[in-house]
Amino acid sequence: MNTQKLTIVIPAYNEEEILVNSVHRLIDIEDQIAAKEAQGLQGIRADILIVDDGSKDRTWELVEQLHEDNPRVKGIRFSRNFGHQSALIAGLTEAVKTANMLVTIDADLQDDPEKISEMVDLYAAGDDIVYGVRNNRDSDSWFKRTTAQGYYRTLHLLGVELVPNHADFRLMSKRAVETLLKYHERNLFIRGVIPKLGFKTGEVDYKRTPRMAGESKYPLKKMIAFAWDGITSLTIAPIRLILILGAFACLLAVAMVIYAVVLKVLGMSIHGWSSLMVSLWFMGGVQLISLGVIGEYIGKLTTEVKDRPRYTIETILE
Template identity: 80%
Template structure:
């Protein structure tokens, strides 16, 4: 442990209101770990500015100027939270032996990083930060979150419930993760696939100190859909099953129509015909939309465009 280096990666987008206090808190946590584990000064913080439109980058520059343990990486524009995490891990793994990722608002408990480092010292390559309650969430968010985890499990996706992107990973775990080249990436769904020894640290999530959430309902729904389509083809299989059932139903209706015609009991119904047409048409449109989503993701992958563009690095 004495030779291990810890880097805390902090993705930040328009976090000027909380960034300074958050960095001071993380530095204090690192000092605490250093005192307990003889880590010395082999610990730093890497803040990834995801194309912020406020004064986030200026604050990072000032923090770096006053403390060399604070480093910065700036995107040329907003590329998204997942890309910011990957960029931070890609840079940090060059020198760090263990990497912690945590959001800049510190709603995830930074004091639990101490327990994560202890779990790493005990041999865990991946330590998940897991919420042990969702009291701070609204009823709607709490219910939909639990439903989402259950849905993913039914679709065959291995996911750690109530875990977001607060975790510690060893150097070899990060290097293995970075070998996954896909652009449409859902990090919390890929980490369990690495197969390394894991541990869990439980904590209570707190409200934001200031500022606004970067994940309103629209982004949350889009993120959830990305998680499903990035990790499983179950929706396409469900379309196949639905199409097969529709065909079987159609065969049954043909037999029924023939029998009714033979018995002279045919009933002419415009309403039932139109309902059937609208239903089948709706199913077809939904099916095309789902398939189109996968084709769109494939198109993005085969172009091999970079995940992000780094404008500036403060090292």
């Protein structure tokens, strides 16, 4: 029998309306897990680590109060907003020092926290990574549901391993987290990298619920940027698509030259100013898009070469 420690990592940004209730609920769930003692695990210890991602409201004040009331609640405060993925990495980096099991979940608890108990059971049975997977998207709008499914299909076609309908609600073992943290790139798309780790995995299904209060921290603009980051950080397929498109355009140009020569030999006048201008605009657009995609990769490469820190920690409540 092994004594294990469970740490729940919560990235939080402007979550003053729901943070206290969420933490109290998670503490109750941890107590239930410790009392149940999952198969093969005895004396489970548990705590919570909140990463304040540069909130502008009273989130950090609430974290300090929660820590004062209950030492099991710990906190990390960023000097400014560095983003959700950086908050996750910071939390995992700190928590893995003492924890054997690490669960990441958003502060709004739209992902069902009651499933953490099942995750711990699967960990006890030998799974190093347990994904929380949504079994339906009824709570999403038609637009969000359609675009999400299209995104997963696109990544699959590009050769990216991704668990469909899984966000950042998961349990990872200590060795799985330590392996993840060896990936040092600045633009780390966590949910795309974890399937590459190669450890034994399991899944628990859950139904996502509406937020109790507050607004989503992922509006359409951020979702699009996040999706694009996922594509460009996991695959060079867009560059290859540009190459294919360029080759096709060259073949089309050769065909048009042959067509023009044939018409000239036959003595037929060549009309088509409109088609010529359309072609020029089309090729100009393709070139600008191509330069943009290539520039995106060069920009990411520049960021990696600079090797700047992912985040700056202002305060740690241990």
